[in-house]
Amino acid sequence: MPHYTFALKEKKVIAKETMFFVFEFGDQDFKFRPGQFIDISIEDPKYKDDKGNVRAFSIASSPLDDYLMIASRLTDSAMKKSLAELEIGSLVHVDGPLGSFKLHTDKSIPVVIITGGIGITLFRSIVKDATENNSEQKITLIYSNRTPEDASFIEDLEEWQAYNNNFNFITRWTKEDGHIDEKFLKQHIKNLAAPYYYVAGPPGMVAGTTQLLIEIGVKEDNIKFEEFAGY
Numbered sequence: 620m621p622h623y624t625f626a627l628k629e630k631k632v633i634a635k636e637t638m639f640f641v642f643e644f645g646d647q648d649f650k651f652r653p654g655q656f657i658d659i660s661i662e663d664p665k666y667k668d669d670k671g672n673v674r675a676f677s678i679a680s681s682p683l684d685d686y687l688m689i690a691s692r693l694t695d696s697a698m699k700k701s702l703a704e705l706e707i708g709s710l711v712h713v714d715g716p717l718g719s720f721k722l723h724t725d726k727s728i729p730v731v732i733i734t735g736g737i738g739i740t741l742f743r744s745i746v747k748d749a750t751e752n753n754s755e756q757k758i759t760l761i762y763s764n765r766t767p768e769d770a771s772f773i774e775d776l777e778e779w780q781a782y783n784n785n786f787n788f789i790t791r792w793t794k795e796d797g798h799i800d801e802k803f804l805k806q807h808i809k810n811l812a813a814p815y816y817y818v819a820g821p822p823g824m825v826a827g828t829t830q831l832l833i834e835i836g837v838k839e840d841n842i843k844f845e846e847f848a849g850y
């Protein structure tokens with residue numbers, strides 16, 4: 620598997636307990652497809668525990684970016700604490716890209732993405748790429764979070780919606796309005812049976828969303844998902 624060493628260029632808190640990290644490629648030629656992920660380990664981690672120093676992260680930047688972006692939900696594991704406190708210029712080791720999660724290519728079938736919290740990362744890459752390449756694919760992204768403070772990349776997604784006529788961005792704040800349900804989906808998706816559905820995030824979120832889609836009559840074959848195992 621290809622191996623790279625990248626230096627941290629920028630980091631920022633972007634939502635409650637969530638940060639993004641941007642790494643420089645240097646002179647390395649890193650290629651990937653939107654929807655893929657990488658394994659990252661920190662070269663000289665500040666903290667250590669028996670769960671080790673390697674974690675999978677979806678790539679949140681697009682192939683046109685001259686940097687690699689990931690976003691992480693912060694926890695008190697040694698790896699996540701080391702990542703949060705990483706100093707600019709520190710090195711990480713990257714293995715990948717990995718995974719085959721990608722949108723279908725038939726442009727006549729609409730895409731509906733349903734995600735929450737940190738599950739947004741790979742879809743940021745997918746939507747940025749579709750917007751940069753003037754894709755004719757109709758994409759609806761439904762992003763569910765407890766409150767706006769829990770949501771990442773809202774400004775980016777709103778900006779891409781403003782100039783990509785094929786991209787429709789919908790938020791759901793569950794503290795106020797409850798979890799996504801059949802009524803909400805029917806309100807936003809004209810024909811529930813027509814699209815292919817894409818779901819990613821922590822396993823509990825993926826299982827709940829997939830179950831709801833099946834209950835309202837979406838064919839299992841029309842649902843693609845990626846679980847962020849480890850939560």
Ligand SMILES: Cc1cc2nc3c(=O)[nH]c(=O)nc-3n(C[C@H](O)[C@H](O)[C@H](O)COP(=O)(O)OP(=O)(O)OC[C@H]3O[C@@H](n4cnc5c(N)ncnc54)[C@H](O)[C@@H]3O)c2cc1C
Nearest residue numbers: 656670674675676677690691692694696737740847848849
């Ligand atoms: C394809 C993929 C993409 C991901 N993308 C992101 C992302 O973009 N952002 C993000 O924040 N997180 C992402 N994750 C999750 C991330 O890799 C970590 O597992 C998670 O953040 C928890 O790490 P921790 O240090 O907080 O927890 P810890 O308690 O230290 O546990 C994490 C580690 O424990 C092991 N582990 C624990 N439970 C399981 C399980 N049920 N199945 C398999 N292994 C387990 C794994 O080795 C894992 O790396 C992704 C995971 C996968 C598989």
